[in-house]
Amino acid sequence: MSSETSLPLLAIAAAATVTYALRLGGLLLSDRLPKTGRFKQFMDALPGTILLSLIMPAALSAGLWGWIATICTALCSLRTGNIFLSMLVGVVIVALSRNYGL
Known part of the structure; x- marks a missing residue:
């Protein structure tokens, strides 16, 4: 796979990882909120x-x-x-x- 095709895929994977990490963090923190x-x-x-x-x-x-x-x-x-x-x-x-x- 060339770097031209791997860079967009890497960006998409990073964005998906951050998105789901934020969602998971919200779920884990929700029990601790007043x-x-x-x-x-x-x-x-x-x-x-x-x-x-x-x-x-x-x-x-x-x-x-x-x-x-x-x-x-x-x-x-x-x-x-x-x-x-x-x-x-x-x-x-x-x-x-x-x-x-x-």
């Missing part, structure tokens, strides 16, 4: 803040229709609790707005 108090409140809020940090830049850059799609997705999720349906609503709104040049 189950009450401020730390638990922080950890409970973390998934929502990460989700917002991923959604907000895209919504801001997409303009008005991005905001409309984001709001409709959030409302659908709150009303139905169905994540797939909520994502579908947002994607359809953005696709229609882009297709019709809105």
Whole structure:
């Protein structure tokens, strides 16, 4: 195997090793974390803040229709609790707005 083909494979293997080591570390540490108090409140809020940090830049850059799609997705999720349906609503709104040049 030449160095041209082995270097990407080595990078992929290293990335996979680090990823699974982080996951395993999280599982092993989870029993030692506090189950009450401020730390638990922080950890409970973390998934929502990460989700917002991923959604907000895209919504801001997409303009008005991005905001409309984001709001409709959030409302659908709150009303139905169905994540797939909520994502579908947002994607359809953005696709229609882009297709019709809105």
